[in-house]
Amino acid sequence: xxxxxxxxxxxxxxxxxxxxxxxxxxxxxxxxxxxxxxxxxxxxxxxxxxxxxxxxxxxxxxxxxxxxxxxxxxxxxxxxxxxxxxxxxxxxxxxxxxxxxxxxxxxxxxxxxxxxxxxxxxxxxxxxxxxxxxxxxxxxxxxxxxxxxxxxxxxxxxx
Amino acid sequence: xxxxxxxxxxxxxxxxxxxxxxxxxxxxxxxxxxxxxxxxxxxxxxxxxxxxxxxxxxxxxxxxxxxxxxxxxxxxxxxxxxxxxxxxxxxxxxxxxxxxxxxxxxxxxxxxxxxxxx
Numbered sequence: 001x002x003x004x005x006x007x008x009x010x011x012x013x014x015x016x017x018x019x020x021x022x023x024x025x026x027x028x029x030x031x032x033x034x035x036x037x038x039x040x041x042x043x044x045x046x047x048x049x050x051x052x053x054x055x056x057x058x059x060x061x062x063x064x065x066x067x068x069x070x071x072x073x074x075x076x077x078x079x080x081x082x083x084x085x086x087x088x089x090x091x092x093x094x095x096x097x098x099x100x101x102x103x104x105x106x107x108x109x110x111x112x113x114x115x116x117x118x119x120x121x122x123x124x125x126x127x128x129x130x131x132x133x134x135x136x137x138x139x140x141x142x143x144x145x146x147x148x149x150x151x152x153x154x155x156x157x158x159x
Numbered sequence: 160x161x162x163x164x165x166x167x168x169x170x171x172x173x174x175x176x177x178x179x180x181x182x183x184x185x186x187x188x189x190x191x192x193x194x195x196x197x198x199x200x201x202x203x204x205x206x207x208x209x210x211x212x213x214x215x216x217x218x219x220x221x222x223x224x225x226x227x228x229x230x231x232x233x234x235x236x237x238x239x240x241x242x243x244x245x246x247x248x249x250x251x252x253x254x255x256x257x258x259x260x261x262x263x264x265x266x267x268x269x270x271x272x273x274x275x276x277x
Contacts, residue, residue: 004258006251008243012178021254025261033260043256131173138242 008137015133019123027088027111030119034091034109041066049075060085064093080104095125103132171215176200177208181217184231188221194229 009018023030033039037056045051045068055065065079077098083106084092091109105125112120127133172178180194195205209229212218221228 004254006247006254008247008250010243012182013175019250021250023254023258023261025265029261029264030257033257033264039260039264042260043253045253129173130178131169134169134172134242137246 010133010137013130015127015130017125017127017133017137019125020120022114022118022120024118026117027113027119030121031088031091031111034111034121035085037064055079058082058085103128105136167215168217171211171217174208174211176205177212180205180208180212180229181231184218184229188228188230190226190228 004022004024007018007020009020010016011018025033033043035058037053037058040056041051041053045066049068049070051066052069053064053066055063057063060082062082062085063080064082065077067077068075079096079098080094082091082093084090089111091111093107095105095107096103105127107123107125110122110124112122114120125133125136127136172181176198183189183194191202191206191209194209195202198205209218209220212229213220217232219230219232221230
């Protein structure tokens with residue numbers, strides 16, 4: 001398998017985050033892996049966590065809700081709406097981490113046919129402020145959430 | 160870097176004028192007067208922005224009593240580059256798993272093709 005690099009673009013003046021990645025599969029298959037819950041749970045979500053999908057209606061106007069579990073413990077919960085599901089071309093959805101319920105990211109995934117059975121996915125997220133965008137980039141749900149809980153534990157013990 | 164410091168860095172960089180000041184300091188040290196020149200605001204307002212950047216540890220002031228040139232603390236930006244790289248690696252891990260899922264789909268679809276369902 002060839003190595004496809006993941007590119008991250010962080011605009012200094014806009015609260016956006018862009019992730020670009022090529023895949024060795026045609027758009028219909030990549031799109032399916034992005035929208036079929038049985039496939040999504042196999043790759044989305046941080047490393048070594050289990051993604052428990054509670055709701056998934058992958059149609060325009062539909063929505064989703066899932067939780068991330070590790071070692072029998074729920075780490076985080078997420079939900080959002082499918083604003084537009086345009087097969088094999090474009091996926092627009094909202095994304096909220098329940099730990100910051102007022103925050104919402106608008107995510108647009110564009111599936112570009114590169115020919116040759118390959119697909120480029122450009123994912124653009126728009127959040128409320130540059131500050132929040134920087135926090136998303138710097139924390140990474142994976143580590144940040146756990147460390148946050150550990151700190152809370154310590155605080156509660158000390159109190 | 161402690162969490163308080165991190166919040167101060169984020170707050171400092173949330174302002175477009177301060178981001179612009181930081182970008183210009185990346186090219187070299189400058190006095191407050193130099194920094195204020197292109198903006199349509201008072202020297203005082205620019206000084207205030209610089210104080211916020213100083214409090215966040217992004218900028219230090221030289222000892223020269225007259226000019227006290229502003230200096231960008233470059234290691235802070237190495238840190239930000241590091242964050243982006245870590246985020247990129249997390250995305251890359253996720254996409255490697257997706258690569259594996261797609262490779263399996265390939266095999267399944269070949270079976271579908273044999274049934275004439277493609």
